[in-house]
Structures are given as C-alpha cells and as structure tokens.
C-alpha cells in the first residue's frame with residue numbers, strides 16, 4: 001500500500017486540499033519561520049491536525 005505524502009502545511013498544494021494551517025508562518029510550506037524544522041499546525045486543519053496517537057509508523 002503506497003504511502004500518501006501530505007503536502008507541507010501552508011503550501012499551495014496543501015491549501016488546495018483543504019489545509020487551514022498558517023501560510024506565512026509556515027513559509028508557504030517551506031518551514032516554520034525562525035526554525036529549521038517543524039510547522040505550525042492549525043488545530044482544525046483536516047489535513048494535518050488528524051494525526052492520531054498510536055498511528056505513527058506510516
């Protein structure tokens with residue numbers, strides 16, 4: 001079963017898929033401002049706020 005790669009939060013691709021994460025704060029999908037890793041995730045984002053504990057390892 002192929003993995004589904006999620007577009008980075010704030011990227012155009014993610015926005016098209018319904019992402020509601022901060023765009024500018026995520027550098028338009030590049031990376032969080034002032035940081036080298038990690039993204040700001042909107043708690044209501046249907047794309048990125050659905051990571052359920054215990055389902056990692058994809």
Ligand SMILES: [Zn+2]
Pocket residue numbers: 009010014019020021041042045046047048049
């Ligand atoms: Zn998102």
